[in-house]
Structure formats: C-alpha cells, structure tokens
C-alpha cells in the first residue's frame with residue numbers, strides 16, 4: 145500500500161492518501177503524523193482494509209463445506225469457490241478470498 149501526505153491542490157490543506165484514496169485532510173503537521181502512523185501500523189491497516197473488502201471462506205476439512213467470514217456455510221460438489229468461478233461472496237457481496245484450510 146502506498147501512503148502519502150501531500151499538499152492538496154487549490155487549498156491550503158494537506159491530504160493523506162492510501163493507494164490514491166483520500167483518508168485524511170488537515171494541516172501539514174497532522175497529515176504528516178497520520179501518514180507516519182499508518183506506515184508504522186501497515187499490518188493493522190491491511191487487516192482492517194481486508195475486513196472491509198474481503199470475505200474469507202475457510203474449508204472445513206472434515207465436512208468439505210466452506211464457512212464464510214460473514215457467518216454462512218456453503219457446500220460445493222467439486223473444487224474450490226474460485227475454481228468454480230465464484231469471485232464474490234453470495235451472502236455479503238464482498239470479494240471472496242479462500243483462506244487456508246483449517247486442519
């Protein structure tokens with residue numbers, strides 16, 4: 145993820161962006177501090193970001209059913225969700241991500 149703090153064109157303010165998405169607005173000192181804080185906590189930022197845009201599906205090795213991060217269970221006859229062309233969770237609409245199998 146690319147985190148920047150820079151002067152916002154046409155204003156006297158600064159802006160903080162994460163991968164081009166504006167997440168903060170303020171004076172230079174505030175924005176520099178926020179950008180620094182985000183960089184130092186990048187792992188946490190990634191986790192929070194992922195939870196907003198991804199739904200993790202975990203296969204139960206015993207039953208073969210897939211448990212979704214949004215609290216549902218889905219069974220496939222064959223293959224994984226992605227192998228079956230499922231890009232989005234059928235329940236919450238977030239992008240589907242296959243998590244590691246629970247052993």
Ligand SMILES: [Zn+2]
Nearest residue numbers: 199214233236
């Ligand atoms: Zn979901």
